[in-house]
Amino acid sequence: MKICIISFDYWNYDHHIVKKLQEKGIDASHINMGAYKYKNFGERASNAISKIFLNKNIKHVKRQEYVVNTLKKLGPQDQILVLNPHTLDYQTIKEIKSYTPYLISYLYDNLERFPVEDRLKLFDKIYSFEDKDVKKYGFEKITNYNYLSEQPIQAEEIENDLFYITSYDKRRIKLLRKLTVRLSALEVRSKIIVVGKQVWKEKLRNFILRPVGSALIEFRKKPINNETILEEYKKSKVIIDLMREGQAGLSFRVFEAMALGKKIITDNQSIQTYDFFKPENFLIVNDDLSNIENQFFTLSYQRIPTSLYQKYSLNHWVDHIFGISSTFESKNMISSY
Structure with a gap:
């Protein structure tokens, strides 16, 4: 099974999802838009001028090109998860959808803060952590997850x-x-x-x-x-x-x-x-x-x-989002020997 995660990993949380999937024997990849950098000072200066005089963020465009180009190299995916799609425009998401039969989104911000209603119809499944959005739009409710440990960590010295x-x-x-x-x-x-x-x-x-x-x-x-x-x-x-x-x-x-x-x-x-x-x-x-x-x-x-x-562990979250069964995990564990 091939799964790709696409996100702007602001706080370095999303890579934990990829790591957990890989532990389960899944061919998982992460396209992190935050990893895109200016190639040189000239590109940075050009973007600054564009934002001031044309009200256009070239870096925003370049990040989306980076996503599509990386996905071309990775090839077709069984599932793709886009975390908070406000960083992608309609056409980019449409192109992403052409690489998978099952496109998912998880909204960990509410639609009041990041209105993306015009893009939601492109997704086969949408999860949200916000009750009011779940009720209004019919999303499936899911919370964030505990990525730290499968067992509680012992307390350290208190300062x-x-x-x-x-x-x-x-x-x-x-x-x-x-x-x-x-x-x-x-x-x-x-x-x-x-x-x-x-x-x-x-x-x-x-x-x-x-x-x-x-x-x-x-x-x-x-x-x-x-x-x-x-x-x-x-x-x-x-x-x-x-x-x-x-x-x-x-x-x-x-x-x-x-x-x-x-x-x-x-x-x-x-x-x-x-x-x-x-x-x-x-x-x-x-x-x-x-x-x-x-x-x-x-x-x-x-x-x-x-x-x-x-x-509330990441393990449970990943199994639920991607529909991973214990049978699939067992087969992969056996094949790895």
Whole structure:
């Protein structure tokens, strides 16, 4: 069986899918649009001029050409999975479809943020993590997955009560301002990092106003690699997970916390509807954050049953998305000897 994954792997999550498929004896490939780079300075300069004067992003076009050219080299596929197709136009997806009898998409952002309704009819199957999109468009619901471990990872030495890293987002920043005031009052050992090109605005605001709790936040322009983030998670008791505007689906933080045995503070009300929810492990904040108390940081994380843990594993996710049966895996294991 040949399966190809096409994505813009922003946070280096998608390659785990390919690796898991290969472990199962499947000929799996990954076309990562994020891997496309400018060939030279001239191409970079040409694209900058094009965006300014023609409102056209040549790099966007080149990335799609890269996808199609790579797929030509790989040849026909039994299945192709496109993760978040907003980075591809209609014609490109149509050409991708010509290489497989079964084209799948998984939407891990809602259609309000990335409207791609005009392209969805090209897919044979669409999965989504967002309940409202599932209900409105008839997609199949599936969450993100635990890519870290088939068994919970043992906790390491704790340095912080709380850790949070987020990209710059107006809604999150607004809530974060209130959160740091509350954390300061509780004297919670915290490490909070905000990343993005717009962080200078918040740095300037904090310099001028010097609000309570502002010293808890570190601002960075460049992103931090996922391995470093995971190390910070391991050294903390609690992870914060704040939603984007209009989002209700579960982020990867929930599953990283599950693997590492970490508790979560979140504003995602929908999390209490999931079968792994335990009030000892999740604190859903109220509007003024007054329900954040020291006790949440002192009580231990409560492990979930093994069957539930494995339900949200990457192994289970891959089997479900691609319809891989245990019979297929057994045959491939035998043929490998």
